[in-house]
Amino acid sequence: MTPLAKLLEAALFASATPVPVDSLEAIAKHAEDGETTLEAALEELRLHYDIDGHGVELVEVAGGWQILTRPEYTEAIERAQLAARPQRLSTAALETLAIIAYRQPIGRSEIEEIRGVGAGAILKSLHERGLIDITGRGEGLGRPLLYGTTPNFLEQFALRHLEELPRADELAIALRAPRQGTPPGGVPANKDNGEAPPRAD
Amino acid sequence: MDDVTTMSSPSSGIAESATSEVFVVELAEYSGPLDLLLTLIRDEQIDIYDIPIARIAEQFLARISSLKLDEAADYLEMAARLVRIKAQTLLPRREGEDVWDDPRAELVRRLLEYQQVREVVDVLERRSEERRGKFARAYSQQTVQIPLPGKLSLSLPELLSAVDRVLRLAKKPHIHDVVPRALDVDGAIGIVRALLAIRARAQWKDILPKKAEPWEVLSLLLALLELAKRGELRLEQPHAFAAFEITRDPSSEAA
Numbered sequence: 001m002t003p004l005a006k007l008l009e010a011a012l013f014a015s016a017t018p019v020p021v022d023s024l025e026a027i028a029k030h031a032e033d034g035e036t037t038l039e040a041a042l043e044e045l046r047l048h049y050d051i052d053g054h055g056v057e058l059v060e061v062a063g064g065w066q067i068l069t070r071p072e073y074t075e076a077i078e079r080a081q082l083a084a085r086p087q088r089l090s091t092a093a094l095e096t097l098a099i100i101a102y103r104q105p106i107g108r109s110e111i112e113e114i115r116g117v118g119a120g121a122i123l124k125s126l127h128e129r130g131l132i133d134i135t136g137r138g139e140g141l142g143r144p145l146l147y148g149t150t151p152n153f154l155e156q157f158a159l160r161h162l163e164e165l166p167r168a169d170e171l172a173i174a175l176r177a178p179r180q181g182t183p184p185g186g187v188p189a190n191k192d193n194g195e196a197p198p199r200a201d
Numbered sequence: 202m203d204d205v206t207t208m209s210s211p212s213s214g215i216a217e218s219a220t221s222e223v224f225v226v227e228l229a230e231y232s233g234p235l236d237l238l239l240t241l242i243r244d245e246q247i248d249i250y251d252i253p254i255a256r257i258a259e260q261f262l263a264r265i266s267s268l269k270l271d272e273a274a275d276y277l278e279m280a281a282r283l284v285r286i287k288a289q290t291l292l293p294r295r296e297g298e299d300v301w302d303d304p305r306a307e308l309v310r311r312l313l314e315y316q317q318v319r320e321v322v323d324v325l326e327r328r329s330e331e332r333r334g335k336f337a338r339a340y341s342q343q344t345v346q347i348p349l350p351g352k353l354s355l356s357l358p359e360l361l362s363a364v365d366r367v368l369r370l371a372k373k374p375h376i377h378d379v380v381p382r383a384l385d386v387d388g389a390i391g392i393v394r395a396l397l398a399i400r401a402r403a404q405w406k407d408i409l410p411k412k413a414e415p416w417e418v419l420s421l422l423l424a425l426l427e428l429a430k431r432g433e434l435r436l437e438q439p440h441a442f443a444a445f446e447i448t449r450d451p452s453s454e455a456a
Contacts, residue, residue: 016338059335071334083336089329091322092232098321114314117233117275157325158332171320 001048004031004041009067012045018064018155062154063161086156096122097131097153101165105135105146123147131156234279235315237264242312249312252305254290258283282308382416389417389424393447397434402448 001009011027012019021038028038036044042065046058056067069077077083089097096119099111111119126132127147135148154161231237241260242249261283265276289304355363396403408421425447428434438445 013338057335066337068335068337071331074334074336077336083339085333088333090232091236094322094325095232095318098318098325101325102321114311114318115233116235116279116311116315156332157328159328165321166324168317171317 002036002041002044004028004036004038005044005048007031008038008041008065009045012058012065012067015066018062018066018151020064024065059158060160061158062151066155092117093122093126096126097149100132100147101149101153101162102168104148105138106148107138107140107144107146109144111147234276235312236319237261237276238279239312239316239319250309252309254283254287254305258287384416384420384423386420386423386427389420390428393421393424393428393434397447397449402446404444404446406444408447 007027008024011024024042025038028041042058048054049057054070055073056069059066059068074085078085092115095115096111099114100106103110108119108123111123123132127134130150130152132147132153133150134145136146137143138146149162153159159165231240238257238261241257241264242252245256245260247253247257258280262280265273265280286304286308393408396408400407410417413421425434425436429436432450435448435450436445437448
């Protein structure tokens, strides 16, 4: 392996979370390995793991890179109680996350209007899990809290960035007619109607 | 029960959250009234753009009553909405009226929107399942080794002396005793009145006994303020930090 690839391997090994591309670039700059670019070194490391047969792999996620164990060893690791798979989220929680991912920043009442159920308890537990965060306050009555997804959300859902989610018009059922007016008892509609592709924070 | 993790118990029926302040009713089968409605529509193979409202409303009501869900306001709200739409569709339409606002339109829009959410949920579910099968490096995940307690061998005197040591440590150190001493405002009022009976004006230092205790100083101060309030005397301070002058109030003198 080139010196840079080895250095990156060490840096990625030392971090428990995905290392952002910015940090990797900074590391590469100080490495004084003028011959290899960051992209080439990362590709080299990825192939090294893939071809030589390793128990770990290099993945691109949440705007950075991370070394993860291969799926075939998950059971053995879990049986040995070295690590535990995170709890699965309920459908209700996933629905809430999906709405937030596409419409962020979004307030609680709008989420409730789309799902037709109260969202308070779910928002609280998603927040505790670090999947969503409060990103600001809305203009409406009472200046409601607005929620958005976190980098941890991308990491937990193996997404490189939000744009990796299917665009609204790529879904089997795209909204055909733009929504008219304000539904009874609901909040004023968000300006972008969920038809815009999701945006990064 | 954590409502986010109810997936683990699909047979539990209604999951009630007793811990949080919100009463959460969540069916393991349905994540909400829209989900139930979509399921009915799918089961009956109905065109979503032409929902036979009467039939669907009936089935919706039957389903939520058979599920003993009638406490859940969210489901009831949807039931009420369906019944209202049903009533609206039954209203006679004026003849020759081309433009007719389909009362079902809003419901269809919401159903489609919800359907879209469910599609994204499928994507998220797939991806999270993929990610759950891999582990990242973890910091400080070491399990704490609690040492197994060995057999205790203690004699009674040893035990008693240990108890004694603990009790001695637990005793609070003596720092200071606070003796409650009531202020004697009435007494001080008497002193001030007596003085003002002799002199028309006086100063603070004239009233205050030498080596006054704090409680005497406070009693005098309160007495002066009290008398000033009653209008028996006046307190004046010519300039900042100057000794203030106590004068008999001319009006009370006249009286």
